[in-house]
Amino acid sequence: MSKKKLIISIAIIMLLFVSYKYFFSDTKNESDVFVEVQQGEFEINVFTTGELEAKNSVDIQGPSSVRQLGIWQIKISDLVPEGTNVKQGDYVAALDKAEISTKLRDAASELDKIQSQFTQTKLDTTLQMRQSRDDMINMQFDLQQKEIILEQSAFEPPATIRQAQLDLEKSKRTFEQAKKNYYVKEKQLAAKMQEVSASLNQTNNKLDMLNNALKEFTVVAPKDGMVIYQREWNGKKKGVGSSVSPWEPTVATLPDLSTMISKTYVNEVDIRKVEMNQKVKVTLDAYPDKKLTGIVTAVANVGEQNPKSDAKVFEVSIQINEKDTTLRPSMTTGNNIIVGKLKNVLFIPLEAIHHDGDSLTYAFVKDGLSFVKREIKIGQTNENNAVVKQGLAQNEMVYLSMPEDKDKLKVEKLKAKK
Numbered sequence: 001m002s003k004k005k006l007i008i009s010i011a012i013i014m015l016l017f018v019s020y021k022y023f024f025s026d027t028k029n030e031s032d033v034f035v036e037v038q039q040g041e042f043e044i045n046v047f048t049t050g051e052l053e054a055k056n057s058v059d060i061q062g063p064s065s066v067r068q069l070g071i072w073q074i075k076i077s078d079l080v081p082e083g084t085n086v087k088q089g090d091y092v093a094a095l096d097k098a099e100i101s102t103k104l105r106d107a108a109s110e111l112d113k114i115q116s117q118f119t120q121t122k123l124d125t126t127l128q129m130r131q132s133r134d135d136m137i138n139m140q141f142d143l144q145q146k147e148i149i150l151e152q153s154a155f156e157p158p159a160t161i162r163q164a165q166l167d168l169e170k171s172k173r174t175f176e177q178a179k180k181n182y183y184v185k186e187k188q189l190a191a192k193m194q195e196v197s198a199s200l201n202q203t204n205n206k207l208d209m210l211n212n213a214l215k216e217f218t219v220v221a222p223k224d225g226m227v228i229y230q231r232e233w234n235g236k237k238k239g240v241g242s243s244v245s246p247w248e249p250t251v252a253t254l255p256d257l258s259t260m261i262s263k264t265y266v267n268e269v270d271i272r273k274v275e276m277n278q279k280v281k282v283t284l285d286a287y288p289d290k291k292l293t294g295i296v297t298a299v300a301n302v303g304e305q306n307p308k309s310d311a312k313v314f315e316v317s318i319q320i321n322e323k324d325t326t327l328r329p330s331m332t333t334g335n336n337i338i339v340g341k342l343k344n345v346l347f348i349p350l351e352a353i354h355h356d357g358d359s360l361t362y363a364f365v366k367d368g369l370s371f372v373k374r375e376i377k378i379g380q381t382n383e384n385n386a387v388v389k390q391g392l393a394q395n396e397m398v399y400l401s402m403p404e405d406k407d408k409l410k411v412e413k414l415k416a417k418k
Contacts, residue, residue, distance in 0.1 A: 033401045034366055035349060038385075039394040042347050044340035045281075046273055047383045048316070050264030052331040054255025055319065058223055059230075060092055063216035065209055067246035071099055074217075076242050076251065082229050083328075086221040086254075093219040093251050095244070100214055107207045114200045121196045125189040132182045139178050143171040225254030228329045255329050260320045262294065262333040265306065265313035273339040274299055280318050281336040287326065294318040296337060342380060346388040352398040353378060353386055362411055366397035373409040390414055 062074060078094040086092060146168040153164040221227070229237040230250045238244075244251055262282060266274055276299060282292040298317035306313045318335055320327065352363050353376070362375045376391030391414055392398070 034397045034399045035352065037346055037348055037388065037392045037394055037396045037398060039344065039346050042342040042345050042380065042385070042387055043336075043338050043382060044273075044342065044380050045382045046266060046270045046337045046339055048264040048266055048335050048337070050262035050318065050333045050335050051329075052260050052262055052320075052327060052333060053329050054228075054253075054257060055259040055261045057228070057253040057255040058225065059250040060219060060221060060227070060252045060254060061249040062093075062095055062219060062244040062251055063213045064246075064249060065213050065216075066100075069100070069103060069206070069209060069213060071103070071213075071246075073243045073245055074099070076238065076240055076244065079229075079238075079240055079251070080227055082227060082237070082252075084227045086225065086227055088221055088223050090221045091218065092221050092227060095217040095219065097214065097217050100210060100217065104207070104210045104214065107203060107210055111200075111203045111207055114196070114203050118196045118200050121193055125193055128189060129186065132178075132185055136175070136178050136182060139171070139175045143168070143175050146171045219251055221254065223254060226257070226329075227252050228255055257325075257327065257329075258323060260327045260329075261297070262318040262320065262335055264316050264318065264333070264335050266316050266337075267306075268303055268312040268314065271299070271303075271314040271316075274314075274316060274337055275339075279338045281338070282318065282320060283334040283336075284327075285332040285334070290324075290326070292324070293321045294335070295321065336383065340380075342387060345379075346392055346394060347385045348388055348392065348398050349385055349400060350381065351400045354402075360411065363392065364399035364403050364406065365392065366399065371399060371403050372412055373406065374412040375414045377414065 063071075066072075066074065075096040076093055077096045080086070080092055146164070150161070150164040150168050153161045156164075229239060229252050231237055232242065232248075238251060262280075274296060276296055278296045280294040280296060282294045284290050284292070295318065296316060297319045298315075300315040303312040303314050316337075318337070348363065353361060354363065355361055360375060361378060362373055364371050365374050374391055377389045379387035379389045381387070
């Protein structure tokens with residue numbers, strides 16, 4: 001081989017080696033990551049995180065009659081673990097019986113007192129009515145005696161006859177008054193007996209209510225299902241030490257897992273975009289590979305304070321379309337609410353977009369073996385991509401990474417539209 005051909009061969013080998021290092025080395029692949037400008041349908045969405053819960057559920061409640069008994073707060077002293085599968089009638093929770101036990105003792109003592117009072121009143125009534133009847137019998141005897149005296153005085157002086165007549169009239173009036181008093185006393189004593197009897201019945205009824213309510217302090221499942229703790233007003237779930245009341249008697253729920261919803265909250269900036277019946281793409285933190293779909297079924301009209309920030313948020317309910325036995329209440333969801341679609345637009349990943357202050361937006365565009373720093377104008381965005389309105393063309397390649405010597409490049413400005 002001639003010297004000239006040898007030199008040419010070596011040069012070709014060197015060129016191939018340099019080209020291989022440039023295009024295929026691992027280092028370059030790691031530093032120069034780029035993607036193609038896409039053209040097609042672009043989804044505009046609002047992304048939120050939410051929590052699964054059953055659309056329908058049965059409440060497991062504490063005693064329903066404690067308000068009538070003057071019991072306003074009852075602490076939960078024991079509760080089965082959340083997620084426990086129970087059958088109808090199975091034990092779920094125990095409520096603190098201290099207050100109702102005190103009321104039971106007081107009611108039993110009151111009952112003994114009223115019972116004694118009832119017995120005493122009954123005896124007093126019997127004795128008083130018997131005494132009144134005896135008095136009336138004696139008055140009747142006295143009246144008969146006065147009649148006999150008047151008859152025997154027929155041949156006595158007029159004064160004696162007149163006295164006998166007066167004594168008879170007096171006895172008659174006394175007897176008539178005694179009969180009227182007897183009827184009045186009879187009514188009075190009957191009313192008193194009725195009053196004591198009513199108190200006795202009332203105390204008996206209260207004691208029965210307390211005993212019936214006491215049975216409800218052991219809370220059981222009204223049907224088969226999985227126990228899910230009830231949330232309190234502050235969002236925390238109830239547990240041992242929490243309270244139930246006549247106004248909030250629910251201890252836990254038994255959800256119907258056949259239809260699930262994701263309850264989420266949308267900030268006040270994005271809520272205007274969210275409407276009923278919009279489609280939703282749903283993911284699960286617990287099962288990242290599982291893809292679900294849903295539909296917006298409720299949008300709150302009134303906002304509420306986000307406890308983790310100063311922002312106002314609006315509650316949104318998303319019904320899951322699929323029936324999946326792996327879905328469980330309280331699972332965290334990612335919800336992509338599709339609020340609009342754009343047809344035949346260019347878009348690139350958000351990572352490929354860079355900013356210099358507030359005035360300039362640009363991307364690094366592949367240009368042969370080099371790259372250029374080009375100004376772009378973006379439009380709508382979603383959680384991954386942004387629409388490019390100006391500055392890029394379909395199939396151009398943009399860098400996701402930051403190229404070397406990027407700060408030395410001048411920006412290719414957009415041409416002003418005529």
